[in-house]
Amino acid sequence: MMRRVGLSQPQITDDEITEVTSVLRSGWITTGPKCAEFAADLARFVEAPRVELFSSCTDAIELALRSVDVDGGIVLTSAMGFPGTMHAIERAGGRPWLCDVDPATGLIDVDLLERMMNGNDVRAVIPVHLNGMPADMTAIDALCAGRDVAIVEDAAHALPASVDGRTIGDPSGPIGVRRLTAFSFQATKTLTTAEGGALTGPDDLLDEAVRWRLHGMSRDVWTRHASGGPTWRYDIIRPGLKSNMSDVHAAIGVAQLRRAWAAQSRRCWISGRYDVALGQLDGVDLLPRLPGRAWSRYVYPLFVDPARRNQYLEQLAAAGVGSSVYFIPLHEFSHFRDFYGDAIPGATEYSARHLAIPCHAAMSNDDVDYVVDQVTAVLTS
Ligand SMILES: Cc1ncc(COP(=O)(O)O)c(C=O)c1O
Structure with missing residues (x-):
């Protein structure tokens, strides 16, 4: 008998519905306590000390690139990737260069990557963990650590995944490595918030990415509300994006993460x-x-x-x-x-x-x- 089996389908249970309903009833539906809860749960899941949430993986990649300052320099990424990653490079002021892949795996060809880095003004590399299979991060870490080249892992497909014992998202690595990892929670992904993204990485780079996230404001609305002080006072320190996640989206993520x-x-x-x-x-x-x-x-x-x-x-x-x-x-x-x-x-x-x-x-x-x-x-x- 004929059936229909979709290529992907979100698994939404009563748990997601209860979580979302309770946020809707709480009186606070944008970035707030549910985002903080989801970020903390996700940090444990990917073995990172800290997670920052965004409205998409594409924006997370753009702000990761802004945090490492690629201005005018080359950003190398995989020819087997998603157009949004290329746009993120362009918007962050980088010059995108495509590196070829191993035709058997679709993963970035690390020998070619090394040749393309030699003698060129490469500021960052974006390996794509295509299908959810991690690229050879041990080799890429080693290549970039000695050259002051930052890494932004496009881990849109890679939750969960690991390489040589390191969970994708854990920012630890060899001395000198500057690596951030971007995840996607768009509807088809292994864990969804309908739309959304996240970033892990060293504190100083995450701090910088966060300064761009909400109009370049010095303090977000929840922080001002929760501080008990004047809620209207903030500074604008960057020509920022509008790239925060809402508590309604985070509520879906909290339930998804339990399963x-x-x-x-x-x-x-x-x-x-x-x-x-x-x-x-x-x-x-x-x-x-x-x-x-x-x-x-x-x-x-x-x-x-x-x-x-x-x-x-x-x-x-x-x-x-x-x-x-x-x-x-x-x-x-x-x-x-x-x-x-x-x-x-x-x-x-x-x-x-x-x-x-x-x-x-x-x-x-x-x-x-x-x-x-x-x-x-x-x-x-
Ligand atoms: C490899 C890859 N990178 C980045 C993205 C962008 O993710 P988002 O839709 O959360 O911006 C996608 C989306 O499908 C993707 O497949």
Whole structure:
């Protein structure tokens, strides 16, 4: 019997509804105590001493770049990434340069990254943890620490994930490393607040990012309200953004975080079923499992014949199974094309073979069986 299994679907339970309702009834719905609670819970989850919340990951990346001051310099990022990250670089006053990726994993090619850094005015590097699989952060930390190049991890897909024992979000690292990590809670992500983002990193850089977050005000509204002093007095110290999270959004996050490990183990179970059932099909490759890296399984990709990939997408849609491509390589968009031409071969190859299938905690066992059956039928037709 035909079913419909979406590529992604938020798992919203009574817990989220109760949390949101209690904020709505509390009389304080914008940035306030619920944001503080969510930030503290998230800090424990990602093993960071401090988390700052934003209205999106894109803004978190922009303000991370402003905090490390990339003005006029080069910011290197992965050609397999999301356009918002490129816009964040442009808005922060950096010059975006794309680095190619390993065509098997879609992760930034660290040898090429090193060559691109040599002799150039590189101020920051933004590795993208594509699909939720971390880039080789041990090598990237080592490369950047000695050169005074900042790192902003695009961890939009990587909650939770770890590399060589470091949880993505934990700001610790080798001496000299200046690393911030940006997360996304947009609706499709492993943990959602409907829309939202967060940043971890060293205190001085987070302090600077926060100065830009709310109109460049010296004190946010809740801090002024809670201090008991005059609520109207503040200074403007930056041409800031309007990028704060509201307590209504944070309330969803608080509830989501209580189930975050359960959701992760559910995605691990689903991806394990796919590994066994689909990994043995002719002409299908899986995402290579990399030593020392634990991944979120935000996206479960299959790598298929590029000549037939688009037809597979259509056949799966007709069978009720959501599927997609993460992503179109950045150099193929017209806004960026003029800078890069067509010469980013690893990203082109990776993207042409990529086919993402549903892997999320809202799936039932019957949904998983259905996806296995339909994907098998389509890929062996
Ligand atoms: C890799 C990557 N980086 C950044 C973002 C931007 O996240 P947000 O929508 O929270 O700004 C996304 C969004 O999908 C993404 O996939």
